[in-house]
Structures are given as C-alpha cells and as structure tokens.
Amino acid sequence: MTDRRIQKSNRALLDASFQVLLKNPHASLSEVAKQAEVGRATLYRHFPTRENLIKAIAIESLQLIKNSMTPIVTSDLQGKAAIHRMVKVLLPIADRFHFLQMIWTLVEFDQQVWRLYEEQMATIKCWILQGQRQGVLNPDLAADWIVSVLDSMLYSASWIIANNMMETTQIEQQLLQTLFEGIQSNEA
Amino acid sequence: MTDRRIQKSNRALLDASFQVLLKNPHASLSEVAKQAEVGRATLYRHFPTRENLIKAIAIESLQLIKNSMTPIVTSDLQGKAAIHRMVKVLLPIADRFHFLQMIWTLVEFDQQVWRLYEEQMATIKCWILQGQRQGVLNPDLAADWIVSVLDSMLYSASWIIANNMMETTQIEQQLLQTLFEGIQSNEA
C-alpha cells in the first residue's frame, strides 16, 4: 500500500533533523538533508517549509512524552509516587524537552502543538495538586512553580547527560533527591 | 573629551539589542537598530558584526553578574548563607542568565567570555564545596549538579517573572525553599 521509500525517508529526516537542530537550531536544511542521507528536494517534498519540519519534530516529541506518561496516568499511582515515576520515565527522553524548550522561542506554534503541550502540563499539575492535598508535597509552593522546577531540572539533567558529565543512573538519583529534599544536608 | 553621542548610541544599542534578542534571538539587526532609535549604519559602526554585538551583551551581562557577586565574595559569608544571599542578589538580573543560556548554543565565544563565565561558575562551585564540607549541604550531591540546578532554577524564576505569573518576592521565597528543602512537605 504505502511506499516503503516514503516511510524510510520520513524517518531518516525526522531523526536527522532532531539530531542536527538540537545541536544547532540555526542549521540549514541542507545540513539536515545531508545528515539524513537524503536529497534536499526530498526534504522539501516531505516538509514544505522549515517551520513545518520543526513542527513535526515538536509533535513527535510531545507524542513521545505523552506515550511515556499515559501508563502512569492509567495506573493508580498518585502524588509523590506518580511524580517519582514520571521523572524516571521522562529522564531518558529529556533531550526532547530540551529541544522543545530550545525552539519554543524560535517558532510560533499553532493550536495543535499548544494543545498537546498544555495537556501534558495539566496532567503534571494535577498530580502536584493531588500531592499537596494529600500532604506529601509542600502546600506553600505554587503548583506552577513546581511544574516549572520539574521542567528545568529535567533540562539540567538532559544537559549534563548530553555533555557526559555524569552517568544517567546517578543523575536520576540526584534529581529525585534534590527535587524532594533539596540540597540541604539531611542532618542539618 | 569623548563625544557624548558615542556613549548615547552605545548605551541605546546595548539596551535595545538585549531587549530584542532576549525575545527573539533571530531578530535582524535592522530591528535592533529600530528599537534603539539609531540608524542601521551606526549600529555597524559600533559593532562591526552581529557576533560582535552579542558578545558585547554577553560581557556586559557577565560583568553585571560579577559585580553583583563580588560584595558577597569579599564579605565573610559562607556556605548556605552565601548561596542564600547569592540567590537574592541574582534573581533581579536573572534575565541576563536567561540571555546567556539562550545564545550559548548560537554563538561560539572567545576565551575572554569563557573566562568570565568560568570565573563565576568557579566561585559558586567553591561555595557549594564549602557548604558540603561544613555539613550544611548534602555531600552526596555532585557540586556540578547543584550548580546546574541553581542555574536552571534562576532561569525558571526569570521566566515566571517575565510572564507575570507570580510576584518577585514570592518567587524568591519559593526558590529558596525549594532549593534547600525540596518540594516535599515538611511534615512528611
């Protein structure tokens, strides 16, 4: 039915562009095509404009994030346990967060992308409010602030991983520790 | 001695470019010149290349940060108290951090800029190690991780302030609370 060539090119382009634009958001589409081992014309056939390409990556990233989170949503995990689990699940795809954060200022997205984004944020916020009601999370902290911190810590972690400054498992442990208990010494 | 026009144009250009490029790193130099109420030719007379302009903003930002931090360095504050104070001092200029973080991937800086940056980071890292030795900061956390978290939390705060989502004083309090004690409820 569907031509295998199309799928192959599409995949190669999505992977390559993510890889290239993550490193350098200014990269020309020639570079992307080259990295994807695909002709420049083919790139334009698949993604008519640059914005179109970036949007496709954004949607794929958000979809990836969503797919990682739904198992947690459908499970009966709540509050702290849910957040704990979420961090573990999202850390491996933290570079997707990085990408979204990076292009956020460069491209104006349409409703579709925003909806996906808001949806994920709403889910996280919901867990936080739940945790606060249950008394496991500090109710003095604004939910928006906590969401933002979570976001930026994942970003930090992704950056450290990308630069090979620490091992993934160690980062995971340190992130959770810091997020829940802060940087203060336990004994203090 | 020095022509007042030069200083005036220079200041206007530095302010305008920071403002414009913070919003949109892609903005053309025409937009910058327009915002600065200065001719495009004048912009090029002051800053021969785009990179040159961005570098100037980066240096000014780093200098600003440095000037904010030196009073703390020369004081005898240490460990937690020093970090506490630092957060308070840096929060008002968090948008400078935001800017640096934003352009970091877009421009390759020369030694001068790197030195200034490394210098600030080293100072912060020094305080953290000190705090860990004194037992006020969790010694299990990597100093690099803590620096990174600090950085990203300031970024979060700056973003929230920029979007008028919370008041500055409240953010300051929440940032310190989260940084030191995490998001966990005290009673938990």
Next chain:
DNA sequence: CCTTTTTGAGACAGTATTGTTTCATATCTT
C-alpha cells in the same frame, strides 16, 4: 564660531538560504 566627528538615509554588492521545478534514474507495488 569654526572645525571635527558622529549620525541617518540610502544605495550597493555579496552571500546564504529558502522553496520550486525539471528530468533522468532507481525503486516500489501489483
């Protein structure tokens, strides 16, 4: 007041990128 210097406006060439189109070739589907 007179000289020097900066400025703004505009024209200008150079360059890079975008996006389109064509056509022969290779690869798929049936």
Next chain:
DNA sequence: AAGATATGAAACAATACTGTCTCAAAAAGG
C-alpha cells in the same frame, strides 16, 4: 515484467540579511 511513484542532482528565482560605502546634515568640542 510493467506501470507508477519516489528519489537525487541540478538549475533556478526570490528573498532576506549582512556588511560597506557615500554624502549631506546635525551635533559635539575647543
């Protein structure tokens, strides 16, 4: 195997931005 379709290479126009230059006007300094 045969027809349909995606692809690569290349040429192409259009655009946008960069960086340079000139010149008259404005503003500074002594």
